[in-house]
Amino acid sequence: MREIQLRDAKAILSAVVDDAVRGEPSVITRHGRKQAVVMSWAEWERLSTVPSFGRLLMASGLAVDDLPKRSEIPLRDAGF
Template sequence: MAEWQVQEAKARFSELVERARTEGPQTITRHGRKRAVLLSIEDYRALLSRQADVRVLLLGGPKVGDFGIQRGSDTGRKIVL
């Protein structure tokens, strides 16, 4: 993934957009730290299409009746009161 400094990204924005389209995501840095990523619209749409619906995730989990919980036969230690 190519990296661009903010100043360079501003000055060459059209090229940045074109490279995002042709070469993939472009990282933008500020003071040497990664701050943003520019994606093509195709990459963005692909990313959105892979998002799972939270409702489906929650409803698709294990059902309460599916748990086979067994209690051990150990009764614990004896305590003198």
């Protein structure tokens, strides 16, 4: 992923967008600090629809009885 200064990105914005559409995102920097990323719409949609771990678990179809029971044996003293 290439880095490009904001002032340079302004001058060649069309080329930066064309590169992003071809799958080559760019990091926009300002005063040497990373500020933004230009990526294709398709890539953004793919990344923004990744489900959270909680949603994956909820969608798994597991019922409470499907999970093993926790042991009733007390934990040993760690000696801290």
